Amino acid sequence: MEILRVFNNNVVLARGDGGDEVILTGRGLGFQARPGQPVDTAKVVRVFRPDDGRDPDHLGELLAGIAPEYVQLVVAALTDAGLEGRAAQSPTLVIALADHVSFAVRRQRLGLAIDYPLVGEVTHLYAQEYREASALLAAVNARLVEPLPDGEAVALTLHLVNAGFTTGDLSHTYTMTGVIQQMVAVIEQTYGFTLNPGSVGLGRFITHVRYLFVRIHQHQQLDEGHSTIGQAIRDVHPEALRCAERLAAVMELRLGAALTDDEISYLTLHVARVASEQRVP
Incomplete structure (x- = not known):
């Protein structure tokens, strides 16, 4: 491995054996070291491989500031x-x-x-x-x-x-939290009931929306172009579809991304499940 940047005596950025950039920590690892020199692997205590395209220089600087x-x-x-x-x-x-x-x-x-x-x-x-x-x-x-x-x-x-997102910016999680809370409120207003926080249906809905957030962020929404199963869901659950369309409008307003027909169909299915569970005596 070759040193690319020295952050301090204990943290360096290096090129790994596979050609990727990694952050290395170890006492004295960066002491009197220079870019271009080989890494003293005997001093390496921990290796951090930035995931999902996160900036290794930024992470290295952050790590260098932590005891x-x-x-x-x-x-x-x-x-x-x-x-x-x-x-x-x-x-x-x-x-x-x-x-x-x-x-x-x-x-x-x-x-x-x-x-x-x-x-x-x-x-x-x-x-x-x-x-x-x-x-x-x-x-x-x-x-x-x-x-x-x-x-x-x-x-x-x-x-x-x-940690489930492709960015280290915690603001995405704060945004998601607010949007999900708003979506739950829309479901409650649509059907006129208060959802049970511990219900299985609501838990599945929240999990679905969290993964939907990731797909939106990665520009990888489900999009099969008016799929048969999607149309079947819409036909069977018209009330849930109207609610899901309201939820899609909330997400577009808050995130700046319009949902595909398939994503709205699957939201419809989850809304229908939540409503059906709530109505069970």
Whole structure:
């Protein structure tokens, strides 16, 4: 491997054996090193491969500003919480979590408290990630002299959710949270009932919309051109179709992307399932 850029004594950008750019960490790895020199592999502790086209220079600079002990703490906490698979799938998640934890610790030492206003939405829309984040926070706190407050689980949840996107910008997750909440409100207004946050149908609807968000962001919406199954869904569920068209209008307004006919058809199916489940006595 060849050094491409030295961020500090412990973090460098290098060209991997496969020709890809990787971020390497290790004590003294960048000390007196120069671009073009071979990497001292004996000093390499961790390798970060930027995923989904994320800028390696930006991630390297971010990682260079984080004390190495926080990266180690997060990696260990993810393992203790049973989330080591997430770290393997998205190495940049480790960087984002380490950055957040280090800043949270700094805030706490300065006596600066933060109230996360999205706690209701997060526990409702991302129940699985919230449970994972709570376990992760407990594992982090087990390694800190001054444990972080329970509210930090909300922020950690958003980072876990954000790992499913093609950008490291957390604003996408905030936007998605607001849009899903608005879509749930539209369904409730259309049918005149309040949805049960723990219902299976609503959980499936939210999961579908989250993947739809990813498809929109990647410009890969389902589009088979008036498919037979899509038309059948529309014919069987006219009321759900009208609701789905309202949901599509919300997404177009908020995201600037019109939904394809197929995406609207599958939204119709999920809306129909939610409504049918709600009506069961």
